[in-house]
Amino acid sequence: xxxxxxxxxxxxxxxxxxxxxxxxxxxxxxxxxxxxxxxxxxxxxxxxxxxxxxxxxxxxxxxxxxxxxxxxxxxxxxxxxxxxxxxxxxxxxxxxxxxxxxxxxxxxxxxxxxxxxxxxxxxxxxxxxxxxxxxxxxxxxxxxxxxxxxxxxxxxxxxxxxxxxxxxxxxxxxxxxxxxxxxxxxxxxxxxxxxxxxxxxxxxxxxxxxxxxxxxxxxxxxxxxxxxxxxxxxxxxxxxxxxxxxxxxxxxxxxxxxxxxxxxxxxxxxxxxxxxxxxxxxxxxxxxxxxxxxxxxxxxxxxxxxxxxxxxxxxxxxxxxxxxxxxxxxxxxxxxxx
Amino acid sequence: xxxxxxxxxxxxxxxxxxxxxxxxxxxxxxxxxxxxxxxxxxxxxxxxxxxxxxxxxxxxxxxxxxxxxxxxxxxxxxxxxxxxxxxxxxxxxxxxxxxxxxxxxxxxxxxxxxxxxxxxxxxxxxxxxxxxxxxxxxxxxxxxxxxxxxxxxxxxxxxxxxxxxxxxxxxxxxxxxxxxxxxxxxxxxxxxxxxxxxxxxxxxxxxxxxxxxxxxxxxxxxxxxxxxxxxxxxxxxxxxxxxxxxxxxxxxxxxxxxxxxxxxxxxxxxxxxxxxxxxxxxxxxxxxxxxxxxxxxxxxxxxxxxxxxxxxxxxxxxxxxxxxxxxxxxxxxxxxxxxxxxxxxxxxxxxxxxxxxxxxxxxxxxxxxxxxxxxxxxxxxxxxxxxxxxxxxxxxxxxxxxxxxxxxxxxxxxxxxxxxxxxxxxxxxxxxxxxxxxxxxxxxxxxxxxxxxxxxxxxxxxxxxxxxxxxxxxxxxxxxxxxxxxxxxxxxxxxxxxxxxxxxxxxxxxxxxxxxxxxx
Numbered sequence: 001x002x003x004x005x006x007x008x009x010x011x012x013x014x015x016x017x018x019x020x021x022x023x024x025x026x027x028x029x030x031x032x033x034x035x036x037x038x039x040x041x042x043x044x045x046x047x048x049x050x051x052x053x054x055x056x057x058x059x060x061x062x063x064x065x066x067x068x069x070x071x072x073x074x075x076x077x078x079x080x081x082x083x084x085x086x087x088x089x090x091x092x093x094x095x096x097x098x099x100x101x102x103x104x105x106x107x108x109x110x111x112x113x114x115x116x117x118x119x120x121x122x123x124x125x126x127x128x129x130x131x132x133x134x135x136x137x138x139x140x141x142x143x144x145x146x147x148x149x150x151x152x153x154x155x156x157x158x159x160x161x162x163x164x165x166x167x168x169x170x171x172x173x174x175x176x177x178x179x180x181x182x183x184x185x186x187x188x189x190x191x192x193x194x195x196x197x198x199x200x201x202x203x204x205x206x207x208x209x210x211x212x213x214x215x216x217x218x219x220x221x222x223x224x225x226x227x228x229x230x231x232x233x234x235x236x237x238x239x240x241x242x243x244x245x246x247x248x249x250x251x252x253x254x255x256x257x258x259x260x261x262x263x264x265x266x267x268x269x270x271x272x273x274x275x276x277x278x279x280x281x282x283x284x285x286x287x288x289x290x291x292x293x294x295x296x297x298x299x300x301x302x303x304x305x306x307x308x309x310x311x312x313x314x315x316x317x318x319x320x321x322x323x324x325x326x327x328x329x330x331x332x333x334x335x336x337x338x
Numbered sequence: 339x340x341x342x343x344x345x346x347x348x349x350x351x352x353x354x355x356x357x358x359x360x361x362x363x364x365x366x367x368x369x370x371x372x373x374x375x376x377x378x379x380x381x382x383x384x385x386x387x388x389x390x391x392x393x394x395x396x397x398x399x400x401x402x403x404x405x406x407x408x409x410x411x412x413x414x415x416x417x418x419x420x421x422x423x424x425x426x427x428x429x430x431x432x433x434x435x436x437x438x439x440x441x442x443x444x445x446x447x448x449x450x451x452x453x454x455x456x457x458x459x460x461x462x463x464x465x466x467x468x469x470x471x472x473x474x475x476x477x478x479x480x481x482x483x484x485x486x487x488x489x490x491x492x493x494x495x496x497x498x499x500x501x502x503x504x505x506x507x508x509x510x511x512x513x514x515x516x517x518x519x520x521x522x523x524x525x526x527x528x529x530x531x532x533x534x535x536x537x538x539x540x541x542x543x544x545x546x547x548x549x550x551x552x553x554x555x556x557x558x559x560x561x562x563x564x565x566x567x568x569x570x571x572x573x574x575x576x577x578x579x580x581x582x583x584x585x586x587x588x589x590x591x592x593x594x595x596x597x598x599x600x601x602x603x604x605x606x607x608x609x610x611x612x613x614x615x616x617x618x619x620x621x622x623x624x625x626x627x628x629x630x631x632x633x634x635x636x637x638x639x640x641x642x643x644x645x646x647x648x649x650x651x652x653x654x655x656x657x658x659x660x661x662x663x664x665x666x667x668x669x670x671x672x673x674x675x676x677x678x679x680x681x682x683x684x685x686x687x688x689x690x691x692x693x694x695x696x697x698x699x700x701x702x703x704x705x706x707x708x709x710x711x712x713x714x715x716x717x718x719x720x721x722x723x724x725x726x727x728x729x730x731x732x733x734x735x736x737x738x739x740x741x742x743x744x745x746x747x748x749x750x751x752x753x754x755x756x757x758x759x760x761x762x763x764x765x766x767x768x769x770x771x772x773x774x775x776x777x778x779x780x781x782x783x784x785x786x787x788x789x790x791x792x793x794x795x796x797x798x799x800x801x802x803x804x805x806x807x808x809x810x811x812x813x814x815x816x817x818x819x820x821x822x823x824x825x826x827x828x829x830x831x832x833x834x835x836x837x838x839x840x841x842x843x844x845x846x847x848x849x850x851x852x853x854x855x856x857x858x
Contacts, residue, residue, distance in 0.1 A: 181725045182718045189715055192704040198663065199701045200716040200769065201687040260706075 040163030043271035048218030049246030056259025057113035061120030066239030099216020103209030128235035138232035175264035191259030368417035392568030396788035410434035438521030505536035614639035617808035623669025628832025644823030690776030739768035760791025
């Protein structure tokens, strides 16, 4: 795990060095600060997506949840004049409700996660567009929410964006949850072999459902940052394809879509690399139409290279283990020849 | 490997005089080395037409590698293969098939979405329609029928494979082998998931193959089967041929001695004391597989109750219900007289009722996770403070279990998948021995486990029983049921058909209850 993360970290450094060399503006405070903001926006829900992927599932509905929750968030603030703090909590709760619906359908109704969340993707966006009459949801002119603005858009000492700080906090908490707690162990166990986990007394359905709920909560939290960042929601495009950023970050970070593998550090590094690539496209004057192509290419090469490395390492360990065995107890065959 | 035991003769001393025919296939001093491992060293083997060879050895002795060489999957590093006088250094898969070598694998390689005939001819279907390459279904079914007749099976070419039992699938594999005009059929642990009757049926088929001139290499850990069917036994240990036994020399003890290179302590130890009070009471339990058949049985402290019966007789279903995997239709469980409700495996585990499942790779282990994490999984709460897992406590316990159960592994941080079957089973055991067992249900405890580990597992079972644990052992291995149990319950079609006490133990009695024949 650690070696994998280290490899990704080095890749990030190399890409950053190349970009910095080709365009020194990369290192300017404003650029780094903006990129960090993007990393925060996209990183928060990527960790949730990673949790679901570790159980062997997937959540395709994240982007549509942004549209739906964003519309509801603005509605709460503008139409219903709900206090912003309560609205934020309601967004997290809303994400958790959607997550628990997914979890219920996957664990109790035995539906496939791909199907469940694909339907979610279609339904949530459709509902969001219906609510706004296929228009925009925006804040009334001149109406401001100073505290909310400060929380979501300000920068710590004018440098570190609060989105990034929120992301870091989420990463630390979720890192502890995944890698240190009993629940984290269960999550991996369920992803590796659900049946064996059940035979070991783990309530596998509850663990899997919890992963979807966590993903929903983080999506709800991220939706607040997203909405504030864009300063409004156009439900037909808001958050389109964003689930793919989450999946890509998780996969780059070492999560296997078969489940049972992954780390929060990996997902964090994956999110950073993705945004770095976006930045690279902008700074190096690559046509922005190639944006996705660059990202896809790097993910492909990255995952391919990593798997080849794992294969090589597996082979090398097998060899070492064999040598060790021979040392400990030379086989009868070897003795005979001596 | 000069074992100074006069009753054993090394392979050189045995005059390879053969019944009627000269060998058509010979392997001469085959060696195979992998980086750092000698898998085979100077192994020789010959096969005469119509000969049944029992190939035995502990797991890792080199049986599979040798068979892979025969099948053309692995090229030997050294040595020579002679088929009908033609010599070559190695075979390809196609050459092996052309020479009439066919496999019946331990893990069946069938397509259960296709029917019997389609499986036999998979990849070489008779065609018509020229360039359209349509499958000639009529020819296919017509050609499969005589093959099935030859084996006298009770299914038809049109039967979907999904409707076949494991035993029938095995026969289908044999039919498939015959369709290649096989001269040598290699069976790798063919009986490991068969019931007694199915096993004797398979042994009949082996005998029939033999009379029709087809040779068989029969690999099995079940030595009584080897005794029944083999003309000659070849024993491998640590990649070398350590001996061969001809028909008259084949018996149990000789085979074990050659396999492990020493005398095995008596496999089965008697109980230290008579069993105590009742630990587990199952009352009128009805599983969803057999909703009309209530099962009642009880196991006492210190007792090993063997649960015999055919596969599908409802034994595993009963175990799953007691352990909380399935919800029974009705019935009650009492533990030391106290009624308990088991709604999930967690409920069972919390009360000290543990299950060692029949398929350890599927249900018992996380294969690519460390031994340590596998052992602590059911009891993580005990290794954690404020829900944070303390890895040092886990590792300490894993080390303890490794020494106690003699799990052969350099490092408890290694993945379980690197272990042999026997050692994997010990890891499953270690999970439960780290806790406080009151009842342990063993479902086929030694399936796919080599003789050495087998005796160790029996020893552990007896130790547990002597320490007051009640043990329910489901087993389809007759030797095991009779050897290990203090009392035997036999199930038939969802019901308990009878109990046997030590004095009445015999294969005959168990079988009679299992199949329900009313002889006398």
